[in-house]
Amino acid sequence: xxxxxxxxxxxxxxxxxxxxxxxxxxxxxxxxxxxxxxxxxxxxxxxxxxxxxxxxxxxxxxxxxxxxxxxxxxxxxxxxxxxxxxxxxxxxxxxxxxxxxxxxxxxxxxxxxxxxxxxxxxxxxxxxxxxxxxxxxxxxxxxxxxxxxxxxxxxxxxxxxxxxxxxxxxxxxxxxxxxxxxxxxxxxxxxxxxxxxxxxxxxxxxxxxxxxxxxxxxxxxxxxxxxxxxxxxxxxxx
Amino acid sequence: xxxxxxxxxxxxxxxxxxxxxxxxxxxxxxxxxxxxxxxxxxxxxxxxxxxxxxxxxxxxxxxxxxxxxxxxxxxxxxxxxxxxxxxxxxxxxxxxxxxxxxxxxxxxxxxxxxxxxxxxxxxxxxxxxxxxxxxxxxxxxxxxxxxxxxxxxxxxxxxxxxxxxxxxxxxxxxxxxxxxxxxxxxxxxxxxxxxxxxxx
Numbered sequence: 001x002x003x004x005x006x007x008x009x010x011x012x013x014x015x016x017x018x019x020x021x022x023x024x025x026x027x028x029x030x031x032x033x034x035x036x037x038x039x040x041x042x043x044x045x046x047x048x049x050x051x052x053x054x055x056x057x058x059x060x061x062x063x064x065x066x067x068x069x070x071x072x073x074x075x076x077x078x079x080x081x082x083x084x085x086x087x088x089x090x091x092x093x094x095x096x097x098x099x100x101x102x103x104x105x106x107x108x109x110x111x112x113x114x115x116x117x118x119x120x121x122x123x124x125x126x127x128x129x130x131x132x133x134x135x136x137x138x139x140x141x142x143x144x145x146x147x148x149x150x151x152x153x154x155x156x157x158x159x160x161x162x163x164x165x166x167x168x169x170x171x172x173x174x175x176x177x178x179x180x181x182x183x184x185x186x187x188x189x190x191x192x193x194x195x196x197x198x199x200x201x202x203x204x205x206x207x208x209x210x211x212x213x214x215x216x217x218x219x220x221x222x223x224x225x226x227x228x229x230x231x232x233x234x235x236x237x238x
Numbered sequence: 239x240x241x242x243x244x245x246x247x248x249x250x251x252x253x254x255x256x257x258x259x260x261x262x263x264x265x266x267x268x269x270x271x272x273x274x275x276x277x278x279x280x281x282x283x284x285x286x287x288x289x290x291x292x293x294x295x296x297x298x299x300x301x302x303x304x305x306x307x308x309x310x311x312x313x314x315x316x317x318x319x320x321x322x323x324x325x326x327x328x329x330x331x332x333x334x335x336x337x338x339x340x341x342x343x344x345x346x347x348x349x350x351x352x353x354x355x356x357x358x359x360x361x362x363x364x365x366x367x368x369x370x371x372x373x374x375x376x377x378x379x380x381x382x383x384x385x386x387x388x389x390x391x392x393x394x395x396x397x398x399x400x401x402x403x404x405x406x407x408x409x410x411x412x413x414x415x416x417x418x419x420x421x422x423x424x425x426x427x428x429x430x431x432x433x434x435x436x437x438x
Binding site for chain 2: 068116117120121123124127177178180181182184185188189190191222
């Protein structure tokens with residue numbers, strides 16, 4: 001399936017062209033811990049140089065460009081570690097960059113628009129982020145270790161873990177709709193008299209967070225979970 | 239994220255025809271997103287992840303797969319199926335579609351057909367931009383007090399179903415789903431006062 005507004009990422013395309021067309025891909029590279037100058041390299045060359053399987057890079061880059069990868073066997077269990085690393089870096093970005101940024105923007109808005117509504121928005125966002133943090137820490141302390149154990153075929157993975165695929169999915173549902181509530185409130189309903197620049201920055205920042213969370217979720221649901229399900233079924237495990 | 243964005247999937251083997259129809263639709267001013275899909279079976283993969291408003295199909299792609307197509311229609315109950323016709327097909331095959339686009343149709347005819355369909359769909363729901371009705375405001379007030387659907391139903395002497403339907407309309411009109419979000423909405427719009435809220 002392909003959409004027509006962004007380039008479909010291919011191995012031979014020049015990475016810098018792709019980045020100029022969709023700068024969000026630079027964030028994706030950060031999530032992959034690929035922090036180097038891209039020079040004139042193609043996607044394939046860049047991945048080889050950085051020891052990343054090109055297929056993984058392409059599938060996720062295409063998610064960022066709005067294409068859902070359709071192939072079922074694009075990934076193997078060898079990719080699991082890389083994907084977990086990617087997701088962990090996403091977590092760091094949410095916690096250490098996005099959260100403080102949005103919090104400080106709301107605080108700025110409150111300074112010039114000191115109303116109860118803005119205060120409530122702050123509360124609303126804090127409650128929301130609390131929920132996000134809970135989900136992230138669930139992944140870090142239960143889900144990821146479980147996946148890693150599974151990879152090393154440790155039998156205790158199954159017996160001792162509190163992980164459940166169902167619960168993993170449940171966590172996602174509310175996160176998205178709350179962000180959308182927040183955007184609607186800020187845009188349509190909260191009486192703001194001055195400082196529309198801060199409001200714009202706040203809205204953009206929320207959209208960035210939403211966009212990345214959405215991709216984070218797609219990676220978990222479309223790529224990671226099917227891989228884990230396959231691992232769990234593997235017969236030769238003790 | 240964008241609930242009013244119209245998602246259109248196109249299953250059309252000819253790139254020329256695909257690019258042509260995409261261009262007409264993209265330039266129409268409708269708020270749309272287009273997906274190109276290679277086959278009917280590929281479309282079925284998306285039944286859980288994507289919701290399409292329109293699926294445009296060259297009838298050739300379903301000609302020998304009527305059964306598969308019927309199953310697909312069940313997976314996507316709310317989709318409007320559009321045939322992209324530039325050959326002769328049996329009327330029976332064409333009866334699978336909600337409406338047809340002929341290769342000889344001009345831009346206006348094509349867009350009119352889409353607009354008609356979109357209006358039909360919107361009439362079924364309550365339109366956006368509308369103010370909340372008095373009853374919806376009553377329900378909203380009780381929601382902000384943290385009452386459950388059952389409690390709201392009892393208080394207003396209406397059925398739970400009616401409460402749920404009011405809630406749905408409120409969320410559609412305001413763009414807000416959560417209780418705390420709706421509370422902020424109600425305060426911003428002076429439906430409840432801050433004191434009411436603090437008293438809860």
